[in-house]
Structure formats: C-alpha cells, structure tokens
Amino acid sequence: GIQVEQSPPDLILQEGANSTLRCNFSDSVNNLQWFHQNPWGQLINLFYIPSGTKQNGRLSATTVATERYSLLYISSSQTTDSGVYFCRYGNQFYFGTGTSLTVIP
Amino acid sequence: DTGVSQNPRHKITKRGQNVTFRCDPISEHNRLYWYRQTLGQGPEFLTYFQNEAQLEKSRLLSDRFSAERPKGSFSTLEIQRTEQGDSAMYLCASSSDRFSYEQYFGPGTRLTVT
Numbered sequence: 001g002i003q004v005e006q007s008p009p010d011l012i013l014q015e016g017a018n019s020t021l022r023c024n025f026s027d028s029v030n031n032l033q034w035f036h037q038n039p040w041g042q043l044i045n046l047f048y049i050p051s052g053t054k055q056n057g058r059l060s061a062t063t064v065a066t067e068r069y070s071l072l073y074i075s076s077s078q079t080t081d082s083g084v085y086f087c088r089y090g091n092q093f094y095f096g097t098g099t100s101l102t103v104i105p
Numbered sequence: 106d107t108g109v110s111q112n113p114r115h116k117i118t119k120r121g122q123n124v125t126f127r128c129d130p131i132s133e134h135n136r137l138y139w140y141r142q143t144l145g146q147g148p149e150f151l152t153y154f155q156n157e158a159q160l161e162k163s164r165l166l167s168d169r170f171s172a173e174r175p176k177g178s179f180s181t182l183e184i185q186r187t188e189q190g191d192s193a194m195y196l197c198a199s200s201s202d203r204f205s206y207e208q209y210f211g212p213g214t215r216l217t218v219t
Contacts, residue, residue: 004147031206033206040212041194041212041213041215042210042212043148043196043198043210044210045207045208045209048206048207086147086148088147093138093140093150093208094150095147095148095149096147097146097147098146098147
C-alpha cells in the first residue's frame with residue numbers, strides 16, 4: 001500500500017532555532033499538503049505544494065516530486081509552533097505519521 | 106463565517122450504544138469530509154460528500170458506520186453498536202470544488218467508548 005513516512009518523529013527545539021521536517025512517499029506525489037495540529041487538536045493548512053517551493057512567513061516548504069519527498073522548514077521557531085506536523089497526499093488523503101514538535105522558551 | 110463546527114465536542118458512551126455526530130461546514134463549501142484520528146496517529150480518511158452525494162467511502166467505514174448529508178449542508182456521522190475500538194477523535198473538514206485539496210478542519214468530536 002501507499003506509505004507516507006515522516007521524520008523525525010519527535011523534535012525538541014529551543015525558541016529561535018531552525019528545523020527541517022521531512023516527508024517521504026512510496027508513490028508518485030500528487031496533492032501534497034502540510035498541516036499543523038496544535039496542542040488542542042485543531043488542524044491548520046500550511047501549504048499545498050505538489051512541487052516546487054513556497055514560503056509563508058517563517059515557514060517554507062519544498063517538494064521534489066521526482067525523488068518522492070517534501071521538506072518543511074521552520075525558521076526562528078516560537079513556542080506557538082509546538083504541535084504535530086503532518087504531510088498528506090493523494091486523492092484519498094493519506095496522512096503521514098507526523099512529527100511532534102516542542103519548542104521550549 | 107466562523108469555520109467548520111462540530112457537535113458535540115466530547116461524547117462518552119457505553120459499549121453497544123449508538124452515537125451521532127454533527128458537522129456544519131463552511132457555508133459556501135460543497136465538499137464535506139469525515140476522518141478518524143486515534144492517539145499518536147495521523148487522521149484516516151473515512152468518507153466524503155459532494156453536495157448531498159456520498160462519493161467515496163474508505164474500507165475503514167464498517168457497516169456500523171453511516172454518514173449522511175441530506176440537503177447538502179450539514180452532515181451526520183452515526184456509529185451503531187459502538188465498540189471500544191471506536192474511541193477516537195472524529196474530524197470533519199470542508200472544501201470548495203475548485204480547491205478541493207484546501208480542506209478546512211473542524212475542532213473534532215472526541216468519542217470515548219467505555
């Protein structure tokens with residue numbers, strides 16, 4: 001079946017640090033998205049990025065479809081960035097296992 | 106518009122009971138999706154509607170689960186004869202046809218089956 005692997009599974013950062021989260025796919029990439037689930041469970045769209053690079057403030061994402069991976073960059077992390085980051089792709093909306101991020105002040 | 110809303114936010118029920126959840130999507134969105142999320146896992150797709158038509162159902166949606174969207178607005182998800190394995194967060198999302206990938210999620214309904 002289709003597999004979506006995310007790494008690292010857990011990440012602890014000091015406030016102000018930068019980080020890179022990775023999402024690997026076992027199939028051709030389509031409809032790739034990144035989400036943030038805050039500690040209260042709310043899922044928020046971050047990027048729709050089937051290919052190329054996008055930036056939104058301190059966050060940016062790059063998808064290399066030919067190599068079946070996507071990266072999410074978080075710069076100058078803040079405590080409000082804490083939560084779980086999911087990538088998702090495919091017409092049946094397969095979610096990865098997530099990266100749990102904790103930003104400490 | 107205040108976004109996607111779900112009711113109730115929490116539900117505790119005894120095994121064997123039936124439960125029903127409601128989702129109100131963003132008003133101009135004609136697509137509505139249901140997901141289930143268990144602790145430590147990503148959300149799993151259950152089903153989706155385009156207007157009142159249920160277009161796709163996951164294999165996860167057993168015979169005890171039924172979803173409806175009778176007038177193409179709000180949707181209900183019913184679980185009959187609940188089992189402890191049904192304990193999870195049930196998430197609803199909505200989107201437009203044009204930007205179907207851009208789904209907006211509700212806060213979820215947390216179900217605990219005792």
